[in-house]
Amino acid sequence: MVIGGDAAGGSAASQAKKRRSDLDVVMFERGRATSYSACGIPYWIGGAVASEQALVARTPDQHRAAGIDVRMHTEVVGIDLDRRTVRWRELDGGREGDEPFDDLVYATGSVPMRPPVPGIDAAGVYGVQVLDDGVALRAELDSGRVQRVVVVGGGYIGLELAEACRTRGFDVTVVDLSATPVGTFDPDIGEFIADAVRGEGIHLVLSDGVAAVEVGADGRACAVVTASGRELPADLVVLGLGVRPDVRLATEAGIPLGTSGGVAVDTRQRTQVDGVWAAGDCVESLHRLSGQRMVVALGTHANKQGRVAGINIGGGYATFPGVIGTAITKICDTEAARTGLSSREAERAGYSFVTAVVDSTTRAGYFPGSRPIRVKMIAERRSGRLLGAQIVGKQASAKRIDALAICIWNEMSVDEILSLDLSYAPPFSPVWDPVLIAARKAFDAVEADVR
Amino acid sequence: MVIGGDAAGGSAASQAKKRRSDLDVVMFERGRATSYSACGIPYWIGGAVASEQALVARTPDQHRAAGIDVRMHTEVVGIDLDRRTVRWRELDGGREGDEPFDDLVYATGSVPMRPPVPGIDAAGVYGVQVLDDGVALRAELDSGRVQRVVVVGGGYIGLELAEACRTRGFDVTVVDLSATPVGTFDPDIGEFIADAVRGEGIHLVLSDGVAAVEVGADGRACAVVTASGRELPADLVVLGLGVRPDVRLATEAGIPLGTSGGVAVDTRQRTQVDGVWAAGDCVESLHRLSGQRMVVALGTHANKQGRVAGINIGGGYATFPGVIGTAITKICDTEAARTGLSSREAERAGYSFVTAVVDSTTRAGYFPGSRPIRVKMIAERRSGRLLGAQIVGKQASAKRIDALAICIWNEMSVDEILSLDLSYAPPFSPVWDPVLIAARKAFDAVEADVR
Structure with a gap:
């Protein structure tokens, strides 16, 4: 039984059914759509995306064709952990009922602050x-x-x-x-x-x-x-x-929350209640740098966590190893992205660090269409370990953050980063990619600090 | 003394002088320019780059202003390792002479095949x-x-x-x-x-x-x-x-080559002759996956190796840890990039592997400007370690190779890769970035192979 049919719930339902076709999978969704891109709503409002249907990755009927019993416009209003049932109410007409479950996926998402x-x-x-x-x-x-x-x-x-x-x-x-x-x-x-x-x-x-x-x-x-x-x-x-996790039903039912206010889960997306799983905006995740648990409402995590829950329910083994705070956005023709810890977050987490900022270009300076890009790095004192990075600039700037996210994930130092074999050709970067220039400057800062 | 004033030679000279201002640095260049972008020549020929001057990152006069004694249009015609001198000849007029050195940087580049x-x-x-x-x-x-x-x-x-x-x-x-x-x-x-x-x-x-x-x-x-x-x-x-390393002078002088035909160097860019360094297209590098030495003629490596040689000559400590075969190119509006080993290279290196190919889009499918992208992954059997990746597609496709290059550098498995916290927003990628979809499919292939 899955409560919530968007990114996390939809992924969990699909994966569980795919792994074990004998499972009866029921998915409750109170809204008008399943598996849609909430992140795309602003672009639909602005007119860049033509129709709300375009935002839907998988319709209720597509889920049904995969063998999932989808109950649309139906809200779950209570969870009874002792009887292993949920209480549902149809939003059109108000009909109510109980439905039993063996395994439950709590994927209620979030509510705007x-x-x-x-x-x-x-x-x-x-x-x-x-x-x-x-x-x-x-x-x-x-x-x-x-x-x-x-x-x-x-x-x-x-x-x-x-x-x-x-x-x-x-x-x-x-x-x-x-x-x-x-x-x-x-x-x-x-x-x-x-x-x-x-x-x-x-x-x-x-x-x-x-x-x-x-x-x-x-x-x-x-x-x-x-x-x-x-x-x-x-x-x-x-x-x-922004949003906060929708934990009302969990709280009422006695599914424990974590210190951050999201539902507490382990790396397999299990809550502290046997047979109850949770995924998506309503759960808290481990931040791999701060060591803290935090709620990060992002479709990409929701999809991954839902997939992990579904695989595990279906008898497989999968884990969600946590987040490092990667995010990206576009404001008209300006792109911005970050990963790891910001200066303030690094301070709060107790790190001592140096920073470096460089201004460069997205392509070789002489190449047509070369645009400005600014890269900031935050590196731990002494070790030089990369703790955080931020990029802002014009077209073809921000996606470079993924490279730095992977550096952070692997606990690389800025010294190691500047030797990386990254791609180079004049239409794609200067001969020293802006992220490598930033690593050089951060390394200089680490060395100067040591001296 | 530096033979060759382009990417490697220019970087070595600059770094050495920057670190130790008391050094007398002499740089010989037989051509018409120093520190220019050879990779930019096709774009200048095609008209995308307006002038040949635009390709020059640092002119002879800029090098001179940094305290380097630049000898333009002057070819080094012989190296005498016993007397520690080089023989030079001015291309205009033919005047010749000998110049003594303590340290020598061999940065002669390459010649077209x-x-x-x-x-x-x-x-x-x-x-x-x-x-x-x-x-x-x-x-x-x-x-x-x-x-x-x-x-x-x-x-x-x-x-x-x-x-x-x-x-x-x-x-x-x-x-x-x-x-x-x-x-x-x-x-x-x-x-x-x-x-x-x-x-x-x-x-x-x-x-x-x-x-x-x-x-x-x-x-x-x-x-x-x-x-x-x-x-x-x-x-x-x-x-x-393509090109082959210009090793004529080295061979004549008795500076040992490696098995690949490039000048043999260690990770600090030292040749096997005391006080003689080499960097750029003329040297061989360690390929970190195949374990073989190979010659890779790329401006980005030349710059890094020259920097490493210069830092070491200037009394610092720096190393060049090798390459993994990353390359990128653009053919009109199509982009292509690769990193690690291709299928054929993986076979030759003795790896047993599975492959996965996915077709996806550069942005969320519904987002305007979303373009096709194809990602191929080559993963080692059993371990699932990523051995190679190739990307081809339209605008905003190929630079994603950097992320995968860093995964390979860190010896990540495709299973680990699919959990990475990569950036997501509809203008930049589908909710599962194409590289993550490829990692999922490659992981499925690894699992199917195990079964």
Whole structure:
């Protein structure tokens, strides 16, 4: 039995059934779609993706063709661990029932964070987490009554939604507590992002929080008031503060959470309750550098964790070895990516480190289409071990982060990195790839620190 | 004393002088430029790069400003290891002299391979290795008497030169011994490249060698005759067969070569002669997977090896840990890259392996600008260790090879690879990056083989 039919739940169901065709696999999904790309919603809202159907990787009927009993528009409202049943309710009509399980996969995903301020629950305030949210927000934007949009939160989702609204011609303001957008980047990288965002005509209100949402006579949000007292008129307020794990059912049923607030699982995606598995945005993962457990809501982890749970349920053996904080985003023609620990995270984790920042080009400087790229590295003092990296730049910059993620995964030092046999030809990089130049500079910093 | 002022020699001279400013550093260069990008020559010939000056990373005057005594247009014609001197000759005027050294860096580069067939030395047959060659070839193409170009060799350089000539409107035919172009790729990847090349209107004559160059009454090459007897009319013949290390001076002086024919060096770039170093296209490197020594002529290795030699000469400690065969190229809008061993190389090296090929997209399938990408993996039987990878596709495909190069460098298995925390967002990859999908499929192949 699988609760939640998106990335994690869908993968778990598919893998388990594929491995053991004799299993009866039931999957409950309360929304309008299965196995869709939540990460693609901003691009559908902005018009880059033509239809919501395009976001769906596997429809309910495709799951059914693979032998999975999919129950759409059906919410699980309770889990009884003693009787080994779940209580379900059909959203259309309200019919209810119990369904027994041997193994349970908890894949409920996440819910958007809502700051606890006056007016936050008013009409015209939208979180965008599931496809139904996206449909509702798009309808608002299409209604003709919206001109000014305020996005609360300047992280990945906030900026992607801001770009989507801006692309469609709205007047957009982003409010964020950090001094630079996407606060998980160091400020010298965040500045580059801020310039790109402003270059698109998006207003940034930084180092400022949301104190209240003002509600008009019609009961709809009409402005956002910031902590510093600024009033930002808004026909629509979009919440882009990120998400928190949806653990309500787990908590009620007694499935233990971890210290981070997500469902606690081991590397095989087993919860602490026998025969109960969990995967996706609702669980916590091990961060391999900080040693801490944390919740990372990303489709790529959800797919992997769901696959691991499904293989294990199907009698195989698979593990999810944790995360290192890799993330990537695109704001119009600017790309940004990070992996490992940021300076602040490295400090919190107790590391002592040096940093290096280099500005280079994506191709050989003389080659047409060569664009700027900035690479930052954070390396442990003495050992020179790479702890974190951040990249920002124009086209063909950010995907280079994968190379550095693998360096971190393998605990390589910046000295080792600068000898790597990376690809070189003038259309793809300078003869010293920007990541190698950064490694050289970081190595110099490590040596200077030792001296 | 440094013989050769391009990538390796220039880097060695710069690093040594930077580390120990009291050193007298003399650098001999017989050509027209120092520290230029030989890899950029095809793009200058094709017109993508505007001027030959753009290819120069550091001019003789810039080297001089850093305190290096640069002797341009001056060829070293002999090395006397007993007297610790080199014999030089100025190419303009022919003045000769001896210069003593304490340490010597041998960085003579390479010479284009010429098949030993009749007519190969006729006028109108061009190898393109140094900037002077490029200048001569460009002058021919600009002369107005060329319509038909035959490129001998369909490897990286051959195809880059073919594209350059095609871009300028010439009728271009490439002749190659392999069944698919760039024979260092497996045939299923090479086919993709062949289609791209033909799509640009370049004729491919494959599985056929060059038997002779026909020479006209004017003493110029007028056709290439293939081993199978085909006659390919040509106003110009371009050699794109690759290069061999320029070891003439080393051999004459008694600096030992390795089994591969390049100058033998250790990881600090020391030859077997005390105080004599070597770096760049003229040396052999350790291939970390096959365990064999081989000559790899690539600017990126030359720069790194030169840096290592220079640091060591300057009293520091640095090593060059070898290569794993990473290479990348672009043929019009098709990109291709490889790392590690190809199937044939893995066989020769004695590995037993399985392979997997996947076709995917560069971005989420629904995202605008998503383009095809094919990834092939070669994994050792049982252990699943990644031995090699090849990527071919359209824009934003090939640079992904760096991630896999680092996996190979760290001896990761395909099972470990598929758990990696790689970056994901719809503008950059599907939720399972193509390289992860390939790792999954390769892992399935390893498991199926075990069963």
